[in-house]
Amino acid sequence: MDAALLSASALEREIRSLSAEIESLRRPAGGTSETSRLDQLRDENARLKYRINVLKRSLQEAPPPSRAMTNINQRLQDVFGVAIRAACPELDHPPLSVTPNQQAKFGDYQCNSAMALAQVLRLRGVKVNPREIAEKIVQNLPDNELIQKTEIAGPGFINVHLKRTFVSKLLSSLLINGVQPPPLTSRKKVVVDFSSPNIAKEMHVGHLRSTIIGDSMCRLFEFLGHDVLRLNHVGDWGTQFGMLLAHLQDKFPNYLNESPPIGDLQAFYKESKKRFDEDEDFKRRAYQCVVRLQSRDPDFIRGWNLICDVSRSEFQKVYDCLDVSIVERGESFYQDLMVDVVQELEDKGLLQEDEGRRLLFVPGQSVPLTVVKSDGGFTYDTSDLAALRQRLRDERADVIIYVVDSGQGTHFSVVFAAAQMIGWYDPQVTRVEHAGFGVVLGEDKKKFKTRSGDTVRLRDLLDEGLRRSMDKLKEKERDKVLTPAQLAQAQRSVAFGCIKYADLSHNRINDYVFSFDKMLDDRGNTAAYLLYAFTRIRSIARLADLDEAALRTAAETCEVQLEHEKEWKLGKCILRFPEILHKILDDLLLHTLCDFLYELATTFTEFYDSCYCVEKDRQTGAVVKVNLWRLLLCEATAAVMAKGFDILGIKPVSRM
Numbered sequence: 011m012d013a014a015l016l017s018a019s020a021l022e023r024e025i026r027s028l029s030a031e032i033e034s035l036r037r038p039a040g041g042t043s044e045t046s047r048l049d050q051l052r053d054e055n056a057r058l059k060y061r062i063n064v065l066k067r068s069l070q071e072a073p074p075p076s077r078a079m080t081n082i083n084q085r086l087q088d089v090f091g092v093a094i095r096a097a098c099p100e101l102d103h104p105p106l107s108v109t110p111n112q113q114a115k116f117g118d119y120q121c122n123s124a125m126a127l128a129q130v131l132r133l134r135g136v137k138v139n140p141r142e143i144a145e146k147i148v149q150n151l152p153d154n155e156l157i158q159k160t161e162i163a164g165p166g167f168i169n170v171h172l173k174r175t176f177v178s179k180l181l182s183s184l185l186i187n188g189v190q191p192p193p194l195t196s197r198k199k200v201v202v203d204f205s206s207p208n209i210a211k212e213m214h215v216g217h218l219r220s221t222i223i224g225d226s227m228c229r230l231f232e233f234l235g236h237d238v239l240r241l242n243h244v245g246d247w248g249t250q251f252g253m254l255l256a257h258l259q260d261k262f263p264n265y266l267n268e269s270p271p272i273g274d275l276q277a278f279y280k281e282s283k284k285r286f287d288e289d290e291d292f293k294r295r296a297y298q299c300v301v302r303l304q305s306r307d308p309d310f311i312r313g314w315n316l317i318c319d320v321s322r323s324e325f326q327k328v329y330d331c332l333d334v335s336i337v338e339r340g341e342s343f344y345q346d347l348m349v350d351v352v353q354e355l356e357d358k359g360l361l362q363e364d365e366g367r368r369l370l371f372v373p374g375q376s377v378p379l380t381v382v383k384s385d386g387g388f389t390y391d392t393s394d395l396a397a398l399r400q401r402l403r404d405e406r407a408d409v410i411i412y413v414v415d416s417g418q419g420t421h422f423s424v425v426f427a428a429a430q431m432i433g434w435y436d437p438q439v440t441r442v443e444h445a446g447f448g449v450v451l452g453e454d455k456k457k458f459k460t461r462s463g464d465t466v467r468l469r470d471l472l473d474e475g476l477r478r479s480m481d482k483l484k485e486k487e488r489d490k491v492l493t494p495a496q497l498a499q500a501q502r503s504v505a506f507g508c509i510k511y512a513d514l515s516h517n518r519i520n521d522y523v524f525s526f527d528k529m530l531d532d533r534g535n536t537a538a539y540l541l542y543a544f545t546r547i548r549s550i551a552r553l554a555d556l557d558e559a560a561l562r563t564a565a566e567t568c569e570v571q572l573e574h575e576k577e578w579k580l581g582k583c584i585l586r587f588p589e590i591l592h593k594i595l596d597d598l599l600l601h602t603l604c605d606f607l608y609e610l611a612t613t614f615t616e617f618y619d620s621c622y623c624v625e626k627d628r629q630t631g632a633v634v635k636v637n638l639w640r641l642l643l644c645e646a647t648a649a650v651m652a653k654g655f656d657i658l659g660i661k662p663v664s665r666m
Contacts, residue, residue, distance in 0.1 A: 093151045097127075101127070108123075121170065123168075141165060223447060243340065252298070366385075416447060450522065472506070483666075
């Protein structure tokens with residue numbers, strides 16, 4: 011479709027050029043050669059007009075791919091794009107804006123381009139009323155299967171009413187094919203850097219946001235069909251390993267032959283840090299251990315691996331709870347690559363000496379990067395440059411996203427600018443972005459800590475979530491109607507779903523207040539409310555005694571009617587899912603999906619309160635009538651909610 015639009019646009023420009031030449035040949039008296047040339051141009055012009063009409067007709071008639079979900083907003087933009095180019099042929103890149111209409115009485119979507127077009131033309135010295143432009147746009151709308159009618163309102167707003175048959179057809183396709191991603195123009199290699207705890211330190215609440223947000227972003231890109239590499243850039247190298255290895259040698263001198271029973275790595279780290287700060291002999295030996303480690307001494311590499319393995323085991327317990335898969339590629343991976351980076355910068359003459367350090371100054375950036383320290387060692391700047399270079403050159407990434415707290419914004423800004431200056435990537439071709447996020451606050455609006463003032467351990471937080479969710483389920487007496495297995499499943503779904511949703515439903519750029527009471531509340535925009543809503547929707551088909559096979563047969567044979575205003579509202583809401591995902595792909599703000607799911611759930615409630623799906627005998631309770639098309643609307647709602655949950659990393663249950 012996009013190719014057809016581009017071709018149509020190019021043909022329109024060619025037609026305008028030929029028309030101008032025809033006019034120039036009409037003016038003189040003209041000899042035989044000029045008359046012949048005029049005839050040729052007329053034939054060529056007629057041929058091009060025929061081709062553009064064929065292209066426009068293919069745009070109007072071409073159905074969406076059989077399984078892919080249609081982005082209605084994008085389809086409308088395609089149609090209005092053709093109309094706007096025809097209405098304002100003198101503009102090469104006319105502004106185009108189509109948005110969902112917030113008030114149903116004014117239509118389903120709205121094209122707001124007329125005012126912007128009038129302003130562009132005014133700057134060119136052409137005075138025109140926006141409403142006149144809107145009328146021209148409407149006049150040039152090609153025939154299509156989407157639009158029932160248009161209305162011009164106010165200074166030039168074009169209100170768009172969709173065809174109900176079109177919406178019904180899309181809903182049937184969704185029910186038959188499942189929730190499929192919109193058509194993919196090109197499959198990209200996407201690298202997402204997230205989570206990134208430090209070896210020998212426990213994951214704490216500060217790692218929560220990066221892990222949850224990064225995993226959800228990966229799920230979105232994966233659903234849309236991209237090749238995603240999930241990277242865990244763990245802190246597994248540096249000076250702290252010298253003190254850990256020295257402490258390991260003292261506490262477990264036989265560590266090379268017997269695996270040391272390091273049960274509490276956090277305590278082990280604190281012990282070694284205390285010795286490092288207080289004992290000069292220990293500190294000196296710790297530095298010697300760093301040298302031996304960096305020189306790849308086998309005994310020290312063995313000790314380093316032992317410490318890393320203990321940490322990995324603890325990290326994995328958290329990732330298992332949160333259902334997060336990730337590939338570890340720590341700072342150690344880039345050690346040899348950092349030498350290559352420094353050499354490349356030296357060869358290009360980009361480094362400057364400053365008191366023994368070698369710095370990289372980037373135009374427009376207030377802070378230089380320290381590439382080599384005065385003692386010859388490397389820094390986080392060097393390792394981040396090496397990581398970015400490897401992801402661009404070896405992984406051949408088209409998109410690289412760093413899910414790291416907003417406090418690192420300046421650092422990444424300098425690193426990205428440096429990479430562009432060096433010539434590693436062109437931002438017009440490759441997307442490299444820091445997806446920053448705010449901090450987690452306690453209910454006192456201060457940084458989230460334990461009562462003793464320590465950072466909250468992530469394992470403790472997750473365990474507390476499990477305890478509270480079970481209390482909530484028992485409070486609702488779900489333990490009396492669910493089997494022990496179902497109750498345990500519901501407990502995990504609510505606990506981890508609520509923790510994730512509480513994070514993702516807030517704009518990631520802002521700080522957010524962590525409150526178990528709020529996130530477990532089954533009223534308002536919470537995971538608890540949505541999970542209960544989902545199980546209620548799924549129960550409707552069970553009430554009608556229809557299994558998946560029966561529902562699939564119904565989807566293939568029964569038209570989804572949208573006569574009632576609540577049916578119509580719900581049907582349109584369901585089909586906004588692809589455009590929501592498209593928006594998140596642009597700005598990486600996942601709270602938009604949470605807002606959509608909440609809107610979908612509340613719209614469903616309005617529908618269910620107004621439209622009987624399954625009618626029962628009041629005396630006997632027996633089912634007397636099933637309004638099948640409404641049951642299909644229930645199933646379409648549940649299918650989209652389930653896919654939305656999946657992208658957010660939330661696991662719903664069928665019974666709660």
